[in-house]
Amino acid sequence: MSLSPQWLDELRARITLSAVIAPSVKLIKAGREYKACCPFHSEKTPSFTVNDEKGFYHCFGCGAHGDAIRFLTDARGLPFMDAVKELAGKAGMDVPAADPRSRERQERSAGLHDVMAAAQTWFTEQLNGVDGGEARAYLARRGIDAAVIKRFGIGFAPDARGKLKAALKDLGEEKLVDTGMLIQPEEPKKESYDRFRGRIMIPIRDQRGRIIAFGGRILGSGEPKYLNSPDTVLFDKGRTLYNIDRAGPASRQAKRLIVVEGYMDVIALDRAGIAEAVAPNGTAVTEDQLQRMWRLDRAPICCFDGDAAGQKAAVRAALRALPHLGPDHTLRFVALPAGQDPDDVIREGNREAMEAILDKPEPLVERLWRHEVEAGALDTPEARAGLKQRLMDHTQAIADPTVRQLYREEWSRKFNELVRPEQQQGARSLYPRREWKKGKNGRFQPPQPPTSAAARAIGVGGIDHSTARALVLGHALYPDAIGDHVETFAHLPIADRAAASLRDRMVDLIMSGQTLDREGIVTILAGEDTAAAWRDVSKGGDIGFTFTKIRSDPELARRDLGLAVETLVAKAEIEAALADATKRLQQEFTETAFAEQQRLKAAQARYNDRLASLAGNE
Incomplete structure (x- = not known):
């Protein structure tokens, strides 16, 4: 939908800004302006001003500034069009429809909000009536008092097929079906009937506070x-967050947003004075819901139940978020005690116990690492190779190149630490850190590589001529990348003599403590005993990698260079594990051994494809 600047100016002109802000901020008249404590940061002395004549607000403390539309998007977290529609409704203006389909949808939904409001009123009456005794007793057992019931609009649907239909018949049966309050059977001549029967009824509101579902x-x-409620003109379950209308403003004050599993978890936190909580309506977190969360908080805290289902939900949320992570978009996680939900924690320890958990959230990078490490024993090369493969696959899902690289580096570091002999008996790092010593020629010599199966495999297979020269040329053109994986680079089995001699010289320079840029290291390689090797290898500038191109984007080139080295090492580990699995299969055929061999073959193919894709990034 496209709104003209003229239409938006007319909307702003018809709106009194102080009237928009006053419901959520206590304004004090000060001459021609209003003053208040800023809703965007904590303060005791008012520095937030509202000017109706000029139509803008401004905070001299934090710099917040904007008009009525900006206030609704920033203070309440409304999407732009929802903010415009709310203001247009107050101003008596019609929002232009983008197309006939959109216009029809608006017309259909125009009266449905009234239907939902009437249904909520009726459910409230039933809760307080004769039929609501059992429901009132249940709510009392859950610690939900009259104030909470009123705040959330909780009601009760009697266990009958036609009571709501009869009570709201004046609104029209068609509208009751359109809102999902009635079910219309597909069989002809069968009458519609109440969808909700014998249930505690909890209204679901949109960001503007209108009831859209139950x-x-x-x-x-x-x-x-x-x-x-089913998906309707008003309600899209995958795009809606329960309690978003109240949690939006509360999250601005609390400087955090908490994501829980269900309605009762939100209500339990609210009872304890924690109002900044939302829930994904009983479904797995969706991409649309993530975007709505991030409008309110750059790093929402996922607080799911302490049972197995809750922890699976946490991992699903982490995986769903991976492709969308960015410098200002992530998730954090807290773990509740085993078998407990937020209500249990609050009942046993009050708000303090809950705050103690929320105060120590776990970053997404740590949560996924812990999930993969705890997935099974890591006592075999195959298991450790599988762990590394899964972590590498996760990083590939991240679209942001900087975040992807940092995740890769973090998990590589943790993996290398995990498989050190002193930390895990029987497990060895492919290239553990050891003391480097000077050889007879005065140069630093790397320690001999370990004799693990993976090292033997990469030593036997080696790296093909073209890839080896590309790696050496890439490290010469982008020498600041060498330090990130100097030991791995030093042990890569490069059979090509010219490339190997250049690699050894670069490693020697780095280990000597010299800081060299491209010009400096190329000057050294081209001017000493490696001059002939440099002339030979540098002819490979047409090799199809970003890091073999002088004019490539430096960040992309360094990223691809690190990826290439890491892929070669991981590929070697997979191939070593595949060789062992094949040998065991030849000795004794079992379904388990065959399945493992096929899994490793598939992994090997993925790494080959990944290396090939890097060659096509230019």
């Missing part, structure tokens, strides 16, 4: 335990 919690036994 969640129903069954009383007693039965399935499903929670029943949501």
Whole structure:
């Protein structure tokens, strides 16, 4: 939908800014302006001003500045179009429809909000009536008092097929079906009936505070335990977050957003004074929901139940977030005690116990690392190769190149530390750190590589001529990348003599403590006993990698160079594990051994494809 600047100017002109801000901020008249404590940062002395004549607000403390639309998007977290629609409704203006389909959708939804509001009123009356005794007792057992019931608009749907239909018949059966309050059977001549029966009714609101759906919690036994409204013109389950209308403003004050599993978790936190919580309506977190969370907080805290299902939900949320991570977009995680949900924690230890957990969130990078490490024993080369493969696959899902590189470096470091002999008995790093010594020629010599199966495999297979020269040329053109993996680079089995001699000289320079740029290291390689080797290898400037091109983007070239080295090492580990698995299979055929061999073959193919893709990044 495209809104003209003239239309937006007319909207701003019809709106009194102080009237938009006053419901959420206590304004004090000060001459022609209003003053208040800023809603965007904590302060005791008012530095936030609102000027109706000029139509903008400004904070002299934090610099927040904007008009009515900006206030709704920043203070309440509304999407731009939702903010415009809310203001247009107050100003008596119609928002231009982008196309006939959009116009039809607006017309259909125009009266449905009233239907939902009427349904909520009726559910509230039922909760307080004769039929609501069992529901009131249940809420009391959960510690949900009258104030909480009123704050969240909780009600009750009697266990009957037609009570709501009869009570709201004046609104029209078609609208009740359109909102999902009635179910219309597909069979002809069968009458519609109430969707929600015998359930605690919890209204779901949009960011503007309008009821768009309900969640129903069954009383007693039965399935499903929670029943949501179906997707309607008003309600898209995958795009909606429960409690977003109240959590938005609260998150601005608390400087955090908490994501829990369900409605009752949100209500439990609110009872304890923690109002900045949302829930994904009983489904796995979606991409659209992530984007809505990030509008409120750059690093929401996922606080899922302490059972197996809750921890699986946490990992699913982490994996869903990976492609969208960025400098200002991530997730954090906290782990509740085994078998407990937020309500249990608060009941046993009050708000202090919950805050103690929330105060120590785990970064997404750590949560996924812990998940993969705990997935199984790491007592065989195959298992450790599998761990490294899964971590590398996760990094490939990250779209942002800087974040992807940093995740790769962090997990590589942790992996190398994990498989050191002193930290895990029976496990060895492919290239553990050891003391470097000077040889007879006065140059630093790397220690002999370990005799692990992976090292033997890469030593036997070696690196093909073209790739070896590309790696050496890349490190000469981007020498600042050598320090990130100097020992790995030093032990790469380069059979090509010219390339190997250049590699050894570069490693010697780095280990001598010299800091060299491209010009400096190329001057040394081209002017000493490696001059002939440099002339030979540097002819390979047409090799298809970003890091063999002088004019490549430096950040991309360094990233691809690190990826290439890491891919070669990981590929060697996979091939070593594949050789062992094949040998065992030849000795004794079993379904398990065959499956393992096929998995490793598939992994080997993926690494070959990855190396080939790097050659096509130019």
